[in-house]
Amino acid sequence: MNAIMKKIIIVLLFLTVIGCILIFSNRGYYKNDYTGKYECPKNNVLLILSANNNCTLINTLSRGAVYIEAKYSIEDNDIKLILNEGSLGSYRKIYLNGRIKGHSIELYNFYNNGTAVFYLKNRFVLFK
Numbered sequence: 001m002n003a004i005m006k007k008i009i010i011v012l013l014f015l016t017v018i019g020c021i022l023i024f025s026n027r028g029y030y031k032n033d034y035t036g037k038y039e040c041p042k043n044n045v046l047l048i049l050s051a052n053n054n055c056t057l058i059n060t061l062s063r064g065a066v067y068i069e070a071k072y073s074i075e076d077n078d079i080k081l082i083l084n085e086g087s088l089g090s091y092r093k094i095y096l097n098g099r100i101k102g103h104s105i106e107l108y109n110f111y112n113n114g115t116a117v118f119y120l121k122n123r124f125v126l127f128k
Helices: 003-030
Strands: 036-040 045-049 054-059 066-075 078-083 095-101 104-107 116-122
Touching: 045 116, 054 078, 078 104
Parallel strands: none
Antiparallel strands: 036 045, 036 116, 045 054, 054 066, 066 078, 078 095, 095 104, 104 116
16 A cells, blocks of 8 residues: 555544544534524524523514523423513513423413424524
């Protein structure tokens, strides 16, 4: 085998090892299967769930997007969002209750318009 073939094999092995390390090191980040970016087309609101039980509601209807920070908890596919008091925005409640059904989240009494359904848009959350 000549020197060029040896270098190619070494580079391929190195890239394979690096790829495996990246894949297996990211597995712990998604212990929470519900993390991701959810979108409610009815209200133009995004819900971003992070792995550390923090979440953000982003209302894109107004001129500038309104970001509302919150914590969430999930128990038996029931979800509860507890909004930070300093960032309630136009929400009159401190908490919102809902249910997770497959790749969607239903929040009850959202903006007093009944149920808002958020659909999973993107599994990857690269921040928070």
